Amino acid sequence: MAQSTQLLGISNAIVDVLAHVDDAFLEKIGAPRGSMTLIDRMRAREIYDMMGPATEKSGGSVANTIAGFANLGGRAAYIGRVNADQLGEIFVHDMRSLGVDVRIPPASGGSPTARSLVLISGDGQRTMQTYLGACTELSASDITAKTVGAPDIVLLEGYVWDIAEGPALTAKAIQLAKKSGARIALSLSDSFCVERHREQFLEAVKESVDIVFADENEIIALLQVGDFAGVHDALGEFSNLFVMTRSAKGSVIVQGKETIVQEAIPVQKVVDTTGAGDAYTAGFLYGLTSGRPLAECAKLGTWCATGVIQQVGPRLEKNALAGYR
Amino acid sequence: MAQSTQLLGISNAIVDVLAHVDDAFLEKIGAPRGSMTLIDRMRAREIYDMMGPATEKSGGSVANTIAGFANLGGRAAYIGRVNADQLGEIFVHDMRSLGVDVRIPPASGGSPTARSLVLISGDGQRTMQTYLGACTELSASDITAKTVGAPDIVLLEGYVWDIAEGPALTAKAIQLAKKSGARIALSLSDSFCVERHREQFLEAVKESVDIVFADENEIIALLQVGDFAGVHDALGEFSNLFVMTRSAKGSVIVQGKETIVQEAIPVQKVVDTTGAGDAYTAGFLYGLTSGRPLAECAKLGTWCATGVIQQVGPRLEKNALAGYR
Numbered sequence: 001m002a003q004s005t006q007l008l009g010i011s012n013a014i015v016d017v018l019a020h021v022d023d024a025f026l027e028k029i030g031a032p033r034g035s036m037t038l039i040d041r042m043r044a045r046e047i048y049d050m051m052g053p054a055t056e057k058s059g060g061s062v063a064n065t066i067a068g069f070a071n072l073g074g075r076a077a078y079i080g081r082v083n084a085d086q087l088g089e090i091f092v093h094d095m096r097s098l099g100v101d102v103r104i105p106p107a108s109g110g111s112p113t114a115r116s117l118v119l120i121s122g123d124g125q126r127t128m129q130t131y132l133g134a135c136t137e138l139s140a141s142d143i144t145a146k147t148v149g150a151p152d153i154v155l156l157e158g159y160v161w162d163i164a165e166g167p168a169l170t171a172k173a174i175q176l177a178k179k180s181g182a183r184i185a186l187s188l189s190d191s192f193c194v195e196r197h198r199e200q201f202l203e204a205v206k207e208s209v210d211i212v213f214a215d216e217n218e219i220i221a222l223l224q225v226g227d228f229a230g231v232h233d234a235l236g237e238f239s240n241l242f243v244m245t246r247s248a249k250g251s252v253i254v255q256g257k258e259t260i261v262q263e264a265i266p267v268q269k270v271v272d273t274t275g276a277g278d279a280y281t282a283g284f285l286y287g288l289t290s291g292r293p294l295a296e297c298a299k300l301g302t303w304c305a306t307g308v309i310q311q312v313g314p315r316l317e318k319n320a321l322a323g324y325r
Numbered sequence: 326m327a328q329s330t331q332l333l334g335i336s337n338a339i340v341d342v343l344a345h346v347d348d349a350f351l352e353k354i355g356a357p358r359g360s361m362t363l364i365d366r367m368r369a370r371e372i373y374d375m376m377g378p379a380t381e382k383s384g385g386s387v388a389n390t391i392a393g394f395a396n397l398g399g400r401a402a403y404i405g406r407v408n409a410d411q412l413g414e415i416f417v418h419d420m421r422s423l424g425v426d427v428r429i430p431p432a433s434g435g436s437p438t439a440r441s442l443v444l445i446s447g448d449g450q451r452t453m454q455t456y457l458g459a460c461t462e463l464s465a466s467d468i469t470a471k472t473v474g475a476p477d478i479v480l481l482e483g484y485v486w487d488i489a490e491g492p493a494l495t496a497k498a499i500q501l502a503k504k505s506g507a508r509i510a511l512s513l514s515d516s517f518c519v520e521r522h523r524e525q526f527l528e529a530v531k532e533s534v535d536i537v538f539a540d541e542n543e544i545i546a547l548l549q550v551g552d553f554a555g556v557h558d559a560l561g562e563f564s565n566l567f568v569m570t571r572s573a574k575g576s577v578i579v580q581g582k583e584t585i586v587q588e589a590i591p592v593q594k595v596v597d598t599t600g601a602g603d604a605y606t607a608g609f610l611y612g613l614t615s616g617r618p619l620a621e622c623a624k625l626g627t628w629c630a631t632g633v634i635q636q637v638g639p640r641l642e643k644n645a646l647a648g649y650r
Contacts, residue, residue, distance in 0.1 A: 053419040318345075
């Protein structure tokens with residue numbers, strides 16, 4: 001019998017279209033640096049037509065984490081909607097080739113597979129313009145006892161609340177996961193996403209989410225505090241495990257009265273920050289599901305994020321643990 | 326009025342699917358290291374299913390040269406067949422975004438856009454398994470006075486002879502090009518391709534081709550000599566310009582009694598040799614169309630090839646001339 005799944009991800013399944021741009025390009029399309037903007041199919045075409053030559057790689061925030069977790073040797077499964085088109089085939093191939101159990105098949109008909117135009121600035125910062133396409137057709141009926149199974153942890157992303165049935169399908173996933181004894185993890189996606197769904201995220205964190213992954217801006221937006229110093233006080237009323245990344249300032253883990261601070265690993269040159277947070281989450285959850293202490297989970301997360309910012313694209317291409325001590 | 330086209334490429338339009346593999350993988354699929362094998366759609370699916378996560382980038386030998394030529398600032402045009410599918414859209418976008426005049430539209434219906442499974446070994450050597458798809462539907466009727474126009478040079482690739490109407494359409498292109506006063510360049514593609522079409526290539530070289538681009542194995546295969554030392558003697562009977570690349574041994578240019586030897590630029594680590602020859606050709610032709618002496622053309626070619634072997638993928642991502650002196 002196959003060993004049980006450790007981590008199930010439910011998220012927007014996206015192929016990244018990565019290209020280097022200058023700041024003038026971002027200004028021209030009116031995109032704030034580092035932001036993620038949802039766009040429609042026509043706007044995606046407009047911006048794509050203005051972009052230089054690109055590279056295509058599978059992406060999607062929690063999908064990247066799932067791929068990273070599998071790369072580390074974890075047993076992973078995935079629920080997300082792609083179309084049965086060429087980009088969908090690429091997305092599913094890249095998951096399966098890492099051993100990820102892809103739980104729902106590509107849709108015949110409907111919208112094309114989602115793509116995110118990832119605009120990489122000179123300093124490695126990435127700005128995303130995302131056409132959700134087939135992702136928007138993920139529905140509560142895709143979430144069943146069979147597709148969810150009995151993983152150790154179910155990882156959701158905030159972006160799922162952006163799609164029509166997002167609230168319903170995440171509620172159903174949480175209910176099924178709780179019934180099987182799984183822990184629920186939520187990645188907050190980005191601060192604009194938190195602004196869009198703050199009340200629902202807060203309610204989920206208070207009622208059902210066990211582990212929250214957030215960067216500095218996201219946790220500040222969730223808790224509505226002035227700065228990161230205010231975060232710690234605000235967390236006093238929560239018992240969840242909070243895993244917070246702060247770019248070059250490292251990461252901070254808080255659970256009840258316990259706080260762990262993990263330094264970042266200095267790098268010579270940041271090539272592309274796409275997927276840094278996702279890779280951190282992969283490393284952290286790999287540590288957690290293999291029973292390591294929180295401090296080592298943070299170290300593993302940092303290791304994976306450090307690797308991914310030194311390449312173009314969101315998923316580590318080499319063996320993620322190579323060189324790790 | 327727009328300035329006239331300097332270089333028109335006619336070739337197989339292909340999207341590369343690049344992944345790192347070990348030697349055992351190449352053995353398992355029975356692929357000789359460094360070779361290019363034509364495969365059908367089912368075999369492409371079989372091998373793809375066995376491959377790890379991949380990166381998708383526009384490719385195709387002469388198409389890479391055209392992209393590189395445009396990156397250098399040259400005025401380029403392109404004829405090659407893609408389908409109106411997602412990979413075709415990617416291919417055409419990547420050309421147009423460099424300013425290349427794409428002369429025939431993607432086909433609605435017919436076979437999907439071609440893809441080449443590019444298997445990169447530990448030492449950077451690449452082995453290709455290519456499904457030609459829509460490329461095979463390029464026809465002599467696509468080659469007209471309008472689509473060919475009046476470029477300075479028409480660049481053909483040996484691989485075009487692999488498709489059904491290849492001999493007819495290249496003959497037509499040569500005829501139209503000659504009428505407009507264009508020079509004809511032929512890239513020999515690979516030594517197996519030369520074996521498949523030696524007599525036709527030799528005839529073309531004797532009758533109509535002005536410039537031959539070849540690597541060491543290709544020129545040896547064409548001339549049926551024992552080694553590279555034998556090439557020089559055999560070339561005595563030709564008046565064409567021969568541009569021959571020899572990997573780490575640099576390149577050799579021969580025209581009549583003139584011989585130029587260009588050293589390779591040493592690199593710390595070869596990441597991926599995909600597109601090295603194509604990039605060389607781009608640099609060389611950029612030099613030639615801008616009126617530089619052959620020695621500088623060779624230097625430009627070497628510069629471009631050196632850049633491309635230090636990244637994954639066949640087309641230089643940065644400005645190709647940055648840093649060139």
